[in-house]
Amino acid sequence: MQAQLITYQLNDISQAEYLKQMVEPDAPILANVKGLISKVWLADEEKNTFGGFYLWENKTAMEDFMHSELVKAVVSRPFVKNVSSVDYEVNQTASLITRGLK
Numbered sequence: 001m002q003a004q005l006i007t008y009q010l011n012d013i014s015q016a017e018y019l020k021q022m023v024e025p026d027a028p029i030l031a032n033v034k035g036l037i038s039k040v041w042l043a044d045e046e047k048n049t050f051g052g053f054y055l056w057e058n059k060t061a062m063e064d065f066m067h068s069e070l071v072k073a074v075v076s077r078p079f080v081k082n083v084s085s086v087d088y089e090v091n092q093t094a095s096l097i098t099r100g101l102k
Helices: 015-030 059-066 069-075 092-097
Strands: 002-010 036-044 049-056 080-089
Touching (some): 015 036, 015 069, 049 059, 059 069, 059 080, 069 080
Antiparallel strands (some): 002 049, 002 080, 036 049
């Protein structure tokens, strides 16, 4: 299992337009990405930092996603800047104990 944190900043777009142009249309598409267990959408308007915490079945699924047309489309949007991605292997045994996994 692989965890991933993707963050980005917004440029010249209101929060309402960001929700309308990116979050609302992308969420149903992301729900069907092969190998994605979950995505938690993140937002810190004050720091202009947004993104998501992803949980993947495995590193291959995450890498396939990162090379997908969907990711290429997201990062090419003119209002998305400073995209960053970091990933980690999940310690499943400890995460089950602390309710990080079911």
